Amino acid sequence: xxxxxxLKTASLAVAGxxxxxxxxxxxxxxxxxxxxxxxxxVRLRPSRWLSQLQTARDFYLDVSDxxxxxxxxxxxxxxxxxxxxxxxxxxxxxxxxxxxxxGMARLYRATNDAAIREKAGRLLAGxxxxxxxxxxxxxxxxxxxxxxxxxxxxxxxxxHPDALPLLLKATSVASNKLARNxxxxxPWPPDLHSGKPGEWYTLSExxxxxxxxxxxxxxxxxxxxxxxxxxxxxxxxTSAPADAWGVHAYSHVNTFSSAAKAYEVTGxxxxxxxxxxxxxYMRNTQCYATGGYGPNERFMTxxxxxxxxxxxxxxxxxxxxxxxxxxxxxxxxxxxxxxxARYGDWxxxxxxxxxxxxxxxxxxxxxxxxxxxxxxxxIKTDYWENFTCCxxxxxxxxxxxxxxxxxxxxxxxYVNLYVPSEVQWGGxxxxxxxxxxxxxxxxLTVSGAGKFGLHLRVPAWSREMSVxxxxxxxxxxxxxxxxxxxVVLALxxxxxxxxxxxxxxxxxxxxxxxxxxxxxxxRVNRPDGRPVRLKFRPFYQTPEDFPYLVYFDLDxxxxxxx
Numbered sequence: 042x043x044x045x046x047x048l049k050t051a052s053l054a055v056a057g058x059x060x061x062x063x064x065x066x067x068x069x070x071x072x073x074x075x076x077x078x079x080x081x082x083v084r085l086r087p088s089r090w091l092s093q094l095q096t097a098r099d100f101y102l103d104v105s106d107x108x109x110x111x112x113x114x115x116x117x118x119x120x121x122x123x124x125x126x127x128x129x130x131x132x133x134x135x136x137x138x139x140x141x142x143x144g145m146a147r148l149y150r151a152t153n154d155a156a157i158r159e160k161a162g163r164l165l166a167g168x169x170x171x172x173x174x175x176x177x178x179x180x181x182x183x184x185x186x187x188x189x190x191x192x193x194x195x196x197x198x199x200x201h202p203d204a205l206p207l208l209l210k211a212t213s214v215a216s217n218k219l220a221r222n223x224x225x226x227x228p229w230p231p232d233l234h235s236g237k238p239g240e241w242y243t244l245s246e247x248x249x250x251x252x253x254x255x256x257x258x259x260x261x262x263x264x265x266x267x268x269x270x271x272x273x274x275x276x277x278x279t280s281a282p283a284d285a286w287g288v289h290a291y292s293h294v295n296t297f298s299s300a301a302k303a304y305e306v307t308g309x310x311x312x313x314x315x316x317x318x319x320x321x322y323m324r325n326t327q328c329y330a331t332g333g334y335g336p337n338e339r340f341m342t343x344x345x346x347x348x349x350x351x352x353x354x355x356x357x358x359x360x361x362x363x364x365x366x367x368x369x370x371x372x373x374x375x376x377x378x379x380x381x382a383r384y385g386d387w388x389x390x391x392x393x394x395x396x397x398x399x400x401x402x403x404x405x406x407x408x409x410x411x412x413x414x415x416x417x418x419x420i421k422t423d424y425w426e427n428f429t430c431c432x433x434x435x436x437x438x439x440x441x442x443x444x445x446x447x448x449x450x451x452x453x454x455y456v457n458l459y460v461p462s463e464v465q466w467g468g469x470x471x472x473x474x475x476x477x478x479x480x481x482x483x484x485l486t487v488s489g490a491g492k493f494g495l496h497l498r499v500p501a502w503s504r505e506m507s508v509x510x511x512x513x514x515x516x517x518x519x520x521x522x523x524x525x526x527x528v529v530l531a532l533x534x535x536x537x538x539x540x541x542x543x544x545x546x547x548x549x550x551x552x553x554x555x556x557x558x559x560x561x562x563x564r565v566n567r568p569d570g571r572p573v574r575l576k577f578r579p580f581y582q583t584p585e586d587f588p589y590l591v592y593f594d595l596d597x598x599x600x601x602x603x
Contacts, residue, residue: 072304072305072308072378073305073377073378074377074378074379074380074450075376075377075380075448075449075450075455076377076448076449076450077373077377077444077447077448078443078444078447078448078449078464078466079150079444080147080150080151080198080440080443080444081150081151082464082465082466083151083443083444083446083447083462083463083464084151084152084443084462084463084464085442085443085460085461085462086461086462086463086472086473086474087461088460088461089397089581090392090397090442090460090461091461093397093401093439094148094439094440094442096401096402097401097402097435097436097439098148098154098157098436098439100401100402101141101144101145101157101160101402101436102156102157102160104126104406105123106123106160106163106164106167107121107122107123108123108124108125108126109123109126109134109138109141109164110123110134110164110167110168110171111123111124111125111126111133112125112130112132112133112134113133113134113168113171114167114171116133116171116179117170117171117172119170119171126406126427126428127405127406127427127428128406128426128427128428128429129426129427129428129429129430130406130427130428134428135180135183135184136183136184136187136428136429136430136433137187137428137430137432137433138164138168138184138187138188138191139184139186139187139188139189139190139191139192139433140187140190140191140430140433140434140436140437141161141164141191141433141436142161142164142165142191142192142194142195142199143187143190143191143193143194143195143436143437144433144435144436144437144439144440145157145158145160145161145199145436146158146161146191146194146195146197146198146199146201147194147198147437147440147441147443147444148436148439148440149161149198149199150198150199151440151443151444152443158199161195161199161201162195162199162201165192165195165201165203165204165207166203169203169207172207172210172211175210175213175214176207176209176210176211176213176214177211177214177218178211178214178215180215181219181238181239182219182220182238182239182240182241182244183238183239183240185211185215185219185244186240186243186244186247187433188211189208189212189244189247189248189250189251190247190250192204192205192207192208192211192251193208193247193250193251193254196208196254196255197254205254205255208251209257209259212248212251212259212260212263213259215263216259216262216263216266219238220238221266222237222238223236223241223242223266223267224236224237225242225269225271225272226242226272226288226289226292226293227287227288228286228287228288228339229287234287234288234289234338234339235288235289235292240289240292240295241267242267242269242272242292242293242296242299243267243292243295243296243298243299244263244264244266244267244299245264245265245267245268245269245299245302245303246295246298246299246301246302246370248260248261248263248264248267249261249264249299249302249303249305249306250302251264252264252306253305253306261306264299264302264303264306267299268299268303269296269299269300272285272288272293272296273296273297273300273312273315273319274315276314276315276316276318276319276322277311277314277315277318278314278318279318280317280318280319280321280322280325281322281325281326281343282322283344285322285340286339286340286341286342286343287339287340287342288339288340289335289338289339290327290334290335290338290339290340290360290364291335291338291360291363291364291367292367293340294323294334294364294367294368294371295363295366295367295370297315297316297319297320297371298367298370298371298374300312300315300316300319301316301370301371301374301375301378302374304316304378305374305378313378313379316371316374316375317375317379319371320371320372320375320384320387322343323368323387324386324387326341326343326348326514327340327341327343327348328387328390329348329358329359329414329513329522330390330394330511330513330522330524330529330591330592331359331390331391331394331395331398331412331414331522331529331580331591332368332387332389332390332391332394332395333358333359333361333364333391333394333395333412333414334359334364334368335359335360335364336348336351336352336355336357336358336359337351337355337357338357338360345516346514346515346516346517348513348514349513349514349516349517349520350516350517352414352415352416352513352517352520352592353415353416353417354415355415356411356413356415356419357411357413358411358412358413358414358415358419359395359411359412359414360410360411360431361395361396361398361399361409361410361411361412361431362396362399362408362409362410362431362432362434362435362438363430363431363434364391364395365391365395365396365434365438366396366434366437366438366441368387368388368391368395369388369391369396369438369441369445370441372384372385372387372388373388373444373445376448376457377448380450380455382457382498382499383501385457385458385498385500386500386501386527388445388457388458389457389458389500389527390527392442392445392458392460393478393527393528393529393579393580393581394527394528394529394580394581395412396435396438396439397581398412398579398580398581398583399412399435400421400422400423400585402432402435403423405427406427406428406432407423407424407427408423408424408427408428408429408431408432408435409421409422409423409424409431409435410423410424410429410431411424414522414591414592415592416520416590416592416593416594418534418588418589418590419531419588419589419590419591420586420587420588420589421583421584421585421586421587421589422585422586423585442460445457445458446458446460446462446464446473447462447464447471449466452493452494453493453494453495453496454466454471454493454494454495454496455496455498456471456473456485456495456496456497456498457498458498459473459475459477459478459483460473460475460477461473461474461475461476467489467491468489468490468491469487469488469489469490469491469493470487470488470489471485471486471487471488471495472485472486472488473485473486474486476560478525478526478527478528478561478579479560479561479579480560500526500527502524502526502527503526510522510523510524510543510547510550510595511523511524513592517594519594519595519596520592520593520594520595521543521592521593521595522591522592522593523543523550523554523577523593525561525579528561528579528580528581529579529580529591530563530577530578530579530580531577531578531579531580531583531589531590531591532575532576532577532589532590532591532593533574533575533576533577533578533587533588533589534575534588534589534590535587535588541565541573541575541590543593543595545595549568552566552568553565553566553567553568554566554577557576559578561578561579561582562576562577562578562579562582563576563577563578564576565577
């Protein structure tokens with residue numbers, strides 16, 4: 042099937058949530074071509090991805106409620122058993138609280154996990170008691186945006202009766218107290234890379250979600266206050282602006298989800314053009330083979346090879362959990378608005394090589410933050426502080442796995458990812474059995490009455506399943522990563538081998554790499570017979586503190602140490 046056939050003739054559908062008001066819903070009708078399943082009706086089946094999700098779920102369930110609420114209770118003069126969480130949550134849990142509520146609510150909707158919903162409800166009730174009588178949550182722009190997301194999700198997905206009233210009170214106060222100077226981000230001075238106040242430009246998305254879910258004009262009007270034309274308009278007519286570099290990477294990908302919601306709410310096609318062009322800008326100039334982006338948490342200058350040069354020195358190559366979350370959302374919005382298969386490609390790369398390749402969370406809040414792709418050798422390790430922002434987006438990423446695999450329109454089903462899973466809708470079900478990407482096939486078993494069209498996304502890499510090389514940028518055409526389909530293969534780097542080299546021609550790579558006994562692992566079979574102990578394995582299989590190589594320079598002659 043050709044990629045253009047992913048969407049043939051799809052009826053227009055409405056992407057409202059269950060509690061969307063009729064007035065708000067009528068304003069967005071017709072803007073959406075494909076619907077996600079909105080965390081309802083999709084289940085993961087046994088796989089490493091389900092295990093990753095279950096491990097994350099258990100971690101969050103075990104974090105003490107009293108520790109999470111401690112800082113707010115102290116500030117409110119209430120009894121405060123427990124201890125501060127520490128790290129980025131040393132004073133209070135502002136950094137992650139909204140994201141945790143969001144992830145728990147979405148996970149409950151997806152899995153019907155009563156225990157995770159009950160925990161979220163306890164946290165919400167405990168937090169509400171620490172508010173000032175007028176609903177002042179004492180948050181600035183950065184945590185308030187996350188709070189809005191969490192309360193919307195507790196209302197929409199968690200069905201919590203207090204979530205919307207609390208959100209109304211908190212937003213009423215914030216609409217009067219939050220500064221609206223809205224200084225755009227810039228490459229220089231360094232403290233302006235996230236704008237001032239920090240990351241204010243991400244607020245609109247979740248305020249518009251609150252408007253769609255409730256129909257309350259307060260949310261729409263406050264969402265309008267944080268539109269970001271100073272940066273968004275760089276992409277209004279081009280996917281290659283000359284002056285979009287140097288700003289904070291994750292938050293600037295995230296802000297385009299606000300532009301997506303602005304399109305959904307207003308119908309102004311300018312916003313759709315903007316997010317289309319921005320997606321192409323990212324994929325053409327900012328992404329590594331993994332789908333990751335933002336070394337040193339910045340967009341690189343597209344015309345000087347800085348993306349490739351960063352691999353020589355920076356271990357902070359990609360802010361993995363937050364960066365995956367932002368890209369998942371933007372790509373999902375684009376698929377829903379356009380029905381185009383190509384927007385699933387970035388989701389696929391990051392599903393396997395981004396969030397799906399992260400280390401698990403650890404007791405005490407140690408968490409994976411940066412992926413490391415250095416040409417001198419990388420290593421997976423946790424961040425040096427606890428409970429960072431990535432400990433917030435981790436659970437959101439895991440919950441989002443349910444929302445990335447399938448889409449639907451009025452009559453048909455669309456398969457975006459090839460993941461062990463099951464989807465049920467309209468009295469029908471499709472079960473997907475696969476060990477892809479370590480295997481080569483996926484079996485879809487259909488049951489239930491009635492006819493429907495079944496559309497399968499053809500990934501951009503798909504010709505025949507093969508091993509290929511992927512260059513970084515045109516200034517480093519011989520700096521390459523090895524990929525099998527969408528999966529980046531990392532080379533073991535733990536043996537005292539005298540040197541290692543790849544074949545100079547891509548056509549020879551398939552002959553050099555021979556399948557090992559382990560799934561998706563390859564031995565190196567040099568044509569000169571010289572033994573090589575190192576093996577290639579999927580990046581997501583690389584364990585903690587194990588050295589590896591992701592990128593190789595083909596134009597550098599091998600050298601021997603002995």
